[in-house]
Amino acid sequence: MDYAQLAQKVKEFSLALGFIEAKIASCDLPEEKIHHIQNWLDQGFYGQMAYLKRHGTERTHASYVLPQAKSIILVAMPYWPETLSQSEHLLNTPEQAYISRYALGRDYHKVLRSKLKQLGQFLEQEQSDVIYRGIVDSAPLAEVAFASLAGLGWTGKNSLLLQKNAGSLFFLGALITNLPLPFDQPIKEHCGTCNRCMQSCPTGAIISPYIVDATRCLSYLTIESPKLIDVPYRKAMGNRIYGCDDCQLVCPFNRFAQNNQQTDFKPRHGLDQVSLLSLLNWSETEFKEKMAGSPIYRIGYNKWQSNILIALGNAPTHSHIILALQNFLNQDNDPMCQEAALWALAQHQTP
Numbered sequence: 001m002d003y004a005q006l007a008q009k010v011k012e013f014s015l016a017l018g019f020i021e022a023k024i025a026s027c028d029l030p031e032e033k034i035h036h037i038q039n040w041l042d043q044g045f046y047g048q049m050a051y052l053k054r055h056g057t058e059r060t061h062a063s064y065v066l067p068q069a070k071s072i073i074l075v076a077m078p079y080w081p082e083t084l085s086q087s088e089h090l091l092n093t094p095e096q097a098y099i100s101r102y103a104l105g106r107d108y109h110k111v112l113r114s115k116l117k118q119l120g121q122f123l124e125q126e127q128s129d130v131i132y133r134g135i136v137d138s139a140p141l142a143e144v145a146f147a148s149l150a151g152l153g154w155t156g157k158n159s160l161l162l163q164k165n166a167g168s169l170f171f172l173g174a175l176i177t178n179l180p181l182p183f184d185q186p187i188k189e190h191c192g193t194c195n196r197c198m199q200s201c202p203t204g205a206i207i208s209p210y211i212v213d214a215t216r217c218l219s220y221l222t223i224e225s226p227k228l229i230d231v232p233y234r235k236a237m238g239n240r241i242y243g244c245d246d247c248q249l250v251c252p253f254n255r256f257a258q259n260n261q262q263t264d265f266k267p268r269h270g271l272d273q274v275s276l277l278s279l280l281n282w283s284e285t286e287f288k289e290k291m292a293g294s295p296i297y298r299i300g301y302n303k304w305q306s307n308i309l310i311a312l313g314n315a316p317t318h319s320h321i322i323l324a325l326q327n328f329l330n331q332d333n334d335p336m337c338q339e340a341a342l343w344a345l346a347q348h349q350t351p
């Protein structure tokens with residue numbers, strides 16, 4: 001088998017599947033990157049994402065996931081639905097909800113997994129004894145670090161994978177295989193003296209270049225942490241009720257971000273332009289129906305409502321908002337939501 005030729009075919013087929021690029025990495029990260037990941041874990045930056053601690057630095061070896069691993073195919077798929085200025089405008093309209101732009105449509109795990117399956121089936125046609133495993137956050141693999149090893153982009157100071165011609169507004173996926181495909185080389189990084197992402201982070205979560213303390217990141221606080229968002233971060237949250245895009249919106253390379261071409265990622269239920277008050281009115285049944293198949297479903301109704309309530313505390317004072325919060329407090333609520341509503345109402349009553 002001519003593996004160089006097969007690698008070329010894989011790259012071409014990946015484009016046909018809607019990926020912007022595919023590159024191939026070896027199965028072990030260099031010592032330096034392993035050390036950085038260990039350091040991050042030692043500092044406790046993973047918060048309550050216990051799975052990251054549990055797998056430790058094993059995520060730096062593909063054989064941990066697939067014992068026969070010989071190469072990893074890394075792919076990128078854009079998800080951005082609109083212009084950057086539309087998002088910036090929404091962030092400056094505090095009575096509207098800002099939902100991270102990656103989460104407006106169908107859950108990316110489902111979309112990318114099915115594309116990776118098609119890539120695997122393509123390999124099966126080429127070589128019948130191929131063994132592979134597709135991964136989209138679904139198995140312990142340090143995806144950004146492997147993607148940067150393969151030269152799919154470089155790791156920006158916000159810790160995300162970045163491309164000169166496509167920015168960072170894409171998802172990553174990986175297909176680990178037992179095929180000895182030829183490895184691609186890392187590319188030069190282009191952040192230079194820029195540090196806009198660090199300066200613009202609302203909570204100072206990018207504590208130094210390349211290092212994100214997840215416990216301070218709004219993406220963690222609004223999605224991963226099951227708790228009510230802590231008081232020191234509530235104001236900084238603004239109207240970001242699910243995830244945060246700030247460290248990407250300011251990145252100069254995202255002026256070149258590609259818009260998504262997948263119908264699956266198109267915004268559902270008007271989530272790209274919706275008021276906080278109308279979302280607060282959703283019943284639990286409505287939440288479950290509307291969010292089925294969306295990444296938002298996973299955080300559950302109470303966390304969702306508590307995020308909306310905190311954002312309502314940050315919205316400009318208006319009688320509609322005060323009334324809605326008072327009505328909310330008169331209902332039989334989950335204790336986390338009750339606390340969030342009390343805090344929100346207090347923001348509109350301070351002299």
Ligand code: B12
Nearest residue numbers: 036040100143145159160161171172210212217219243244
């Ligand atoms: C856990 C996780 C999170 C956590 C922690 C994020 C983080 N930066 O670690 C939280 C919940 C905060 C999060 C948020 C987001 N995430 Co996330 N996340 C993950 C996940 C599952 C693991 C990331 C991880 O391993 N973190 C641990 C740290 C140690 O890993 P690392 O940053 O890659 O480690 C490097 C740096 O720390 C650096 N380093 C550390 N110390 C030092 C010191 C020096 C001197 C140097 C030079 C370097 C250095 O070296 C390490 C090795 O390369 C990945 C998917 C995956 N399986 O990999 C998605 C992933 C990274 N997330 C993704 C996305 C889209 C986001 C958000 C944009 C979502 C949003 N809009 O709300 C935000 C962005 C926040 C940010 N700036 O990171 C995408 C990123 C795509 C891309 N273009 O890179 C991924 C790849 C998911 C995917 N499959 O597409 N995420």
Ligand code: SF4
Nearest residue numbers: 201217218244246247
């Ligand atoms: S996602 Fe938001 S909170 Fe997290 S590091 Fe980026 S700018 Fe900061």
Ligand code: SF4
Nearest residue numbers: 156157191194197251
């Ligand atoms: S904002 Fe600047 S420093 Fe941050 S990732 Fe983009 S280019 Fe790099």
